[in-house]
């Protein structure tokens with residue numbers, strides 16, 4: 434067992450840090466105040482190979498692997514947690530699902546442009562009846578009409594939908610068949626019948642939006658079916674399983690960002706003649722933050738490491754999603770306490786971290802749902818790995834990109 438990051442991993446970490454410092458941090462204010470989607474930055478991220486970390490070279494991937502992806506997602510989310518979304522839409526849930534389940538033709542048509550962010554992606558599963566029960570709440574239908582499917586329904590909280598060119602969408606092809614009646618589709622947003630309306634979420638900012646989407650007699654050819662009819666639920670669960678690598682990495686980035694800001698602040702802020710870091714109760718908060726962030730990181734790296742070895746890591750991904758979300762919420766809460774009133778000021782980064790930690794706590798499977806999955810698995814009632822599929826490809830994760 435070796436817990437050291439390799440030279441390759443450290444180089445990747447440095448590359449992500451440099452990118453955040455040069456390309457993201459100086460431009461944040463512009464994109465946020467002007468409410469402009471930072472496609473130009475996402476494209477530069479795509480060019481570095483960040484989104485293509487887990488994709489084979491033959492589809493434009495950088496083959497850096499899952500551990501390097503986790504390291505990058507952590508560093509970029511530390512700079513600004515909104516950019517963490519892009520790892521799911523451009524690097525995981527949308528293109529990776531197409532890679533895992535698509536035909537050669539579908540993969541070639543979409544994947545290379547998604548991971549370069551030439552195309553913007555989305556993943557449309559959640560409906561207003563409750564994200565925790567996607568099958569039970571799904572009312573969107575896809576009806577075969579000759580050589581086309583006609584889709585009707587709506588989805589909610591769909592990230593990037595107002596900017597997206599293409600997405601993976603789930604709909605019921607057999608509404609009476611429960612989970613087995615769900616199918617997955619690749620949809621293009623410029624077809625008639627698709628519309629997206631951003632949801633107002635001032636706490637998360639305005640440059641990257643989540644939306645309601647509406648499909649009204651939206652037609653796609655039969656060839657847009659992803660996998661087989663009725664495989665949609667399995668495809669969705671498998672996609673979320675991979676998403677549960679980048680989400681904990683994003684949460685670790687948020688926790689680390691808070692920890693670093695809190696250490697700096699504790700050294701600089703003088704109250705009653707002493708830097709507050711000298712007070713024992715502040716030390717206590719900092720110690721918990723440092724230890725728990727480290728533990729969440731190790732759990733996240735373990736599931737990445739297993740995925741890099743081609744092993745099933747569903748159980749470990751659930752553990753790390755659950756644990757990292759609890760840690761990030763606690764660490765951001767501690768940071769607020771350390772910063773006092775300044776914690777809620779826009780001049781300091783804390784509230785941004787607080788809001789994203791709380792959002793990611795329930796996104797991609799809430800803490801309760803993770804607990805249920807973990808406990809059912811522990812009790813032997815359900816095999817944690819039942820939605821896992823064998824990867825169709827292997828990566829040479831020794832490769833490093835500039």
Ligand SMILES: Cc1cc2nc3c(=O)[nH]c(=O)nc-3n(C[C@H](O)[C@H](O)[C@H](O)COP(=O)(O)OP(=O)(O)OC[C@H]3O[C@@H](n4cnc5c(N)ncnc54)[C@H](O)[C@@H]3O)c2cc1C
Pocket residue numbers: 555556557558559562563564565566589590591592593643792795796797798799800801802805
């Ligand atoms: C900013 C943002 C971006 C998002 N992006 C996307 C996206 O791109 N694509 C997408 O498809 N979805 C997206 N989502 C939706 C997200 O995945 C859901 O919010 C999540 O699945 C939880 O669903 P819900 O919010 O409807 O909560 P609900 O399902 O209504 O749950 C509410 C509460 O009840 C608890 N609960 C529910 N069922 C049980 C149970 N059986 N036992 C115990 N407790 C339970 C939950 O843990 C939670 O605490 C996004 C959400 C947000 C906020």
